Amino acid sequence: MSDIWFRAGEATVLAKEGQATDAMPEVVIGSVKGPVGTAFASMMGQSVGHTRFFVIRDLNQMVRPPTMMTSKVTIPNSAYIELFGGVVQAALGDAIVDCLKEKIIPKKIVDEICIIITVWLDPRCADDPNLDKKDLYRTNYEATKIAIARALNGEPTVEELIENRDKIQHYALAGVLD
Template identity: 65%
Template sequence: MSKPYTFHAGEATVFAADGQFTDAMPEILIGRTDGPVGQAFANLMAQSKGHTAMFAIRACNQLVRPATMLVPKVTHQDSANIDLFGGAVQSATADAVVDCLIDGTIPKEMANELCIISLVWIDPRCAKDANLDKKDMYRTNYEATKLAIKRALADEPSVDELIAKRHEIRHDMDDWS
């Protein structure tokens, strides 16, 4: 068994309301700041074009604990998508992290020893959608982030579940089998 909080991975998908492109699919790494996740976290401070990483903050001067870095999964081509990333998605992620402290999913005594990396999906169609519902974008990202953190720290799904359901579950985009 690995040292507690060395490296935990989790993911979750929460689907948008009908007619929205606001599905959320964060992929989370949680680990100690002095371990491999902490090293990866520090390396994310170097920016690359179209993949601007940012801290999860609840408001100016309100960085969440554990420190959390949001990284886009797709290249942001324009300021409208960057605004969504640094607005509804950043806010939802930050609130989910704090609520995980409140409900005990993340132990408060570990808050300054852990860090989180969250790979975040924003459908490129969102920013151009005249009917974009930012509240739904917040909802999906909040729910998915909270669930991904819970799953990461509980090591879910378990190896036994994966083996048991190997032939029952198909990838959501599975159109080849």
């Protein structure tokens, strides 16, 4: 039986130069019998502008543990949904399977937990004729693996947050508080 009731994690992986393919997934992982399971089941319907998908690697290849993905922003058009439900979904699926393969997620609990991932996909990607889909895949794959590992390992720790309180500030505050 899994002792994972509610774990949360996030990560940011930056795009290569000239791309808007930054990835910033936020994940919650928990028991199918707990609050994450309830939230997961509640997401089964659609919400206008915030499409939800099961994470699959390809047709008939839904990942385990069951994972639901949704967009952090309102989905503007079909080109966006194609990237979201294509390249990004594939990256998340591969990352989850690799988390199983690398024992980041213990195989023995895959039917006891579920995952919800909120995904950042910059709306500019859908209209970018020079979009590097390989970089979009890379950033989402890497960030998803990191976010899952952080969630399951309880990172950053409280000690790390306290230690870094005066060393690190939100990037949007650069120059603001000086």
